[in-house]
Amino acid sequence: MDFRKFPNISVDCVVMGLDHTGLQLLLSKRTLHMYDDQYPVVDDWVLTGDHVFKSEKLDEAANRIFKLLTGLNTSYYRQFRAFGNPERIKNDRDLLWVKSLGVDTRTISVAYYFALPVEQVKTLAPHSAWYPIQDLPELGFDHREIIQSALLDIQEKVMNDPIIFEFLPDKFTLNELQHAYESILGVEIDNRNFRKKIIAKPYIVSINEKRIGTAKKPANLYMFSKDIFIKTSDKHQIINI
Amino acid sequence: MDFRKFPNISVDCVVMGLDHTGLQLLLSKRTLHMYDDQYPVVDDWVLTGDHVFKSEKLDEAANRIFKLLTGLNTSYYRQFRAFGNPERIKNDRDLLWVKSLGVDTRTISVAYYFALPVEQVKTLAPHSAWYPIQDLPELGFDHREIIQSALLDIQEKVMNDPIIFEFLPDKFTLNELQHAYESILGVEIDNRNFRKKIIAKPYIVSINEKRIGTAKKPANLYMFSKDIFIKTSDKHQIINI
DNA sequence: CCTATTAAACGTACCTTTTACGTTATAAAA
DNA sequence: TTTTATAACGTAAAAGGTACGTTTAATAGG
Numbered sequence: 449m450d451f452r453k454f455p456n457i458s459v460d461c462v463v464m465g466l467d468h469t470g471l472q473l474l475l476s477k478r479t480l481h482m483y484d485d486q487y488p489v490v491d492d493w494v495l496t497g498d499h500v501f502k503s504e505k506l507d508e509a510a511n512r513i514f515k516l517l518t519g520l521n522t523s524y525y526r527q528f529r530a531f532g533n534p535e536r537i538k539n540d541r542d543l544l545w546v547k548s549l550g551v552d553t554r555t556i557s558v559a560y561y562f563a564l565p566v567e568q569v570k571t572l573a574p575h576s577a578w579y580p581i582q583d584l585p586e587l588g589f590d591h592r593e594i595i596q597s598a599l600l601d602i603q604e605k606v607m608n609d610p611i612i613f614e615f616l617p618d619k620f621t622l623n624e625l626q627h628a629y630e631s632i633l634g635v636e637i638d639n640r641n642f643r644k645k646i647i648a649k650p651y652i653v654s655i656n657e658k659r660i661g662t663a664k665k666p667a668n669l670y671m672f673s674k675d676i677f678i679k680t681s682d683k684h685q686i687i688n689i
Numbered sequence: 690m691d692f693r694k695f696p697n698i699s700v701d702c703v704v705m706g707l708d709h710t711g712l713q714l715l716l717s718k719r720t721l722h723m724y725d726d727q728y729p730v731v732d733d734w735v736l737t738g739d740h741v742f743k744s745e746k747l748d749e750a751a752n753r754i755f756k757l758l759t760g761l762n763t764s765y766y767r768q769f770r771a772f773g774n775p776e777r778i779k780n781d782r783d784l785l786w787v788k789s790l791g792v793d794t795r796t797i798s799v800a801y802y803f804a805l806p807v808e809q810v811k812t813l814a815p816h817s818a819w820y821p822i823q824d825l826p827e828l829g830f831d832h833r834e835i836i837q838s839a840l841l842d843i844q845e846k847v848m849n850d851p852i853i854f855e856f857l858p859d860k861f862t863l864n865e866l867q868h869a870y871e872s873i874l875g876v877e878i879d880n881r882n883f884r885k886k887i888i889a890k891p892y893i894v895s896i897n898e899k900r901i902g903t904a905k906k907p908a909n910l911y912m913f914s915k916d917i918f919i920k921t922s923d924k925h926q927i928i929n930i
Numbered sequence: 931c932c933t934a935t936t937a938a939a940c941g942t943a944c945c946t947t948t949t950a951c952g953t954t955a956t957a958a959a960a
Numbered sequence: 961t962t963t964t965a966t967a968a969c970g971t972a973a974a975a976g977g978t979a980c981g982t983t984t985a986a987t988a989g990g
Contacts (some may be wrong), residue, residue: 456695457773457797472748502795506773530771532747533697552741556698556797558771607927608849621968633927641949643968647948649930656978664966665956677930686848686874688916688929689890864938882978884939889976906986907939926948 451497452591458612459480460497460531460559462598463517464616465566470580472566473595478577478588487539493590496576499551500558510560521570523564528601531611534558536590545588559605561598563614577667601603601687606632610651613672616631618686621667622646646670651677694740696844697793700750701738701772701832703799703839704758706807711821711872713807714836715758716738718816719829721789731782735829736836737817740792741799747815760812764805765855769842770835773797777831786829802839804855847873852893854913862908863887863899894919 463474480490489514495519500509506527515521537546537553548551566578579585581599584592606629613620615628626642628637642662651673658666696896704715712850721731732912737758741750746770758764778787781810787794788857807819822840846852847870854861856869870876887893899907 454697457697490985500773503775506771506797527770529768530747530797531740533797534744534746555767556747556771558773559799604849608845608929610930612930613884621967629928631697635927638950639967640951640969644970645948646926662966663958664964665958665968685929686876687847687886688926689851689853862938879979880938881980886977903937904987905935906939906984908938914941929957 450501450503452502453551454502455499455550456555458497458499458551458555458557458593459506459513460495460557461510461513461517462495462559462561462595463514464561464563464581464598464615465565465578466570466631468626470582472475472578473581473584474569474572474576475579475585475587476517476573477577479546479575480545480621482544490537490545490588492541492586492588493579493584495559495591495655497557497571499555503643506558510558511639514562517573517576518569519573520564522566523562524611525560525562526601526605527530527558527560529597530556530558531594533590542589543688558600560596561602563602565610565615565617598628603633610672610677619655619657619669619671621669623667625670650680691744694741694792694908695743696740697796698737699740699792699796699798699836700747700754701736702751702754702758703736703800703802703836703842704755705802705804705822705839705856706819707805707869707872708807709868712818714822714826715810715813715823716815716820716826717758717814718818719786720816721786723785731786731829733782733827733829734820734825734868736800736832737814738798740796746769746798748801751799755803757819758814759805760814761805761809764803764809765852766801766803767846768799768801770838771797771893772801772831773846774831774901783830792904796836800835800839804827804843804852806856806858808858814868815857844874849916851913858913860896860898860910862910864908866911891921 465472465474474496475493476496478490478492478494479488482489496513496515498509500506510525510527514523514525534554537543537555543553570629602611612625612628612632613630615632616624622643624644626639653671653673655669655671657669659669662664706713706715715737716734717737719731719735720729723730727831737754739750739754741747746888751766751768753763755766775795778784784794804810843852853866853869853873857865857871861882866887867878867880871878894914896910896912898910900910901907
């Protein structure tokens with residue numbers, strides 16, 4: 449294993465988590481002191497990333513970063529874009545930061561996103577925190593653009609593939625599923641029609657349990673069966689324009 | 690402008706063309722002679738690609754390659770994946786080839802595809818040729834995997850976005866549109882239902898012209914109006930699972 | 931000139947899904 | 961026991977998809 453890093457190839461991870469308040473992103477605090485300990489020259493937030501080892505795959509680099517950040521080995525993930533414009537790293541803070549790391553100022557970053565329920569992350573890495581996607585802090589590099597691109601990509605995936613379940617625990621209520629769609633797609637859905645549509649799917653399996661601990665009528669729990677989904681998806685009706 | 694190239698960052702272009710026989714790919718012949726002029730040590734086909742200039746954007750590199758290949762300045766294109774496994778370049782032919790170019794054996798390749806009608810390419814670059822996607826020649830590197838990945842991505846795009854029209858001339862018949870869908874998605878479509886569905890779209894505009902020079906009844910020509918599409922697409926019906 | 935041929939174009943009945951709502955059930959809290 | 965809010969069920973109309981049969985119009989060949 450060659451642990452030297454490429455100075456010009458990095459991986460950035462957009463870790464997307466869902467909880468009852470909506471879609472959250474897991475960000476890392478970036479702080480750099482030069483002159484004194486009180487006023488850092490760099491003090492903002494970034495997507496968690498790292499340069500790629502000489503002997504690891506891109507996917508492996510992404511999962512290594514994800515594990516350092518969340519302590520988790522597995523989650524749904526997808527490489528969605530590479531960012532490599534020459535002026536990606538141009539403002540003073542970013543240049544100072546890059547020089548302090550000893551890597552190149554022209555770096556190609558391969559971007560991944562990860563999708564999971566926020567509650568699944570038990571041990572957060574130091575200097576990292578969840579932020580609601582509608583209320584992000586000051587971000588370094590072109591990371592706001594990368595986040596926007598990740599959001600568009602996962603929205604498209606959520607609309608056409610059974611990816612929404614990656615954001616939910618194994619057992620979920622119909623309303624939790626609806627709120628997941630509403631948070632991620634940014635739409636409102638009629639609850640009665642939504643239930644009807646979802647219950648009709650063979651791969652949404654009702655289990656004999658209720659969501660307890662709520663103030664009102666307990667809701668039935670359901671599970672998503674990937675096996676049944678694969679076996680029953682004809683994917684007719686393929687032209688949706 | 691800095692014309693030095695990154696030795697470890699390249700761009701590969703999957704140029705997809707459609708004609709009446711189906712989907713075609715534009716490939717480049719790769720030949721390397723070492724010992725004599727008769728038996729080349731490398732003699733196969735590859736996707737057209739190049740290493741990225743130090744001062745150009747990834748998109749610019751892709752379009753530079755596309756222009757060299759086809760003579761065209763514009764076409765629909767999309768960056769769909771980066772390929773960067775350490776063992777991407779491992780067999781003897783690929784290693785010989787890479788060494789002859791003086792670039793690194795571990796290279797991250799950012800892959801783009803382009804979509805256009807075959808007829809639009811008037812001047813083909815030397816040592817390049819169209820190949821039907823079902824009948825590709827021997828390919829170098831991991832280019833068969835890149836092509837497969839490009840095909841899956843564009844199929845998904847064709848199903849959910851008005852991308853099919855990129856493969857057709859401005860004016861097309863309904864049957865040409867149907868055959869485009871059938872070639873790219875690999876499905877059979879009922880002609881009568883297809884016509885009904887397409888004609889009902891406000892952005893498919895009937896023009897008062899016929900496709901002439903055919904042996905049978907001349908077909909009416911239609912155009913796709915991007916303006917009308919954008920203005921009329923509610924994109925309701927967003928959950929397609 | 932007439933007929934055969936075939937792509938192009940039109941039509942219809944039926945089924946499924948979506949949409950826009952109104953209504954009922956149930957558990958906990960007041 | 962009543963109130964309250966979520967959960968769950970229901971219905972009619974509209975829209976869209978499916979599976980076919982039929983008609984039209986141009987050329988080619990006798």
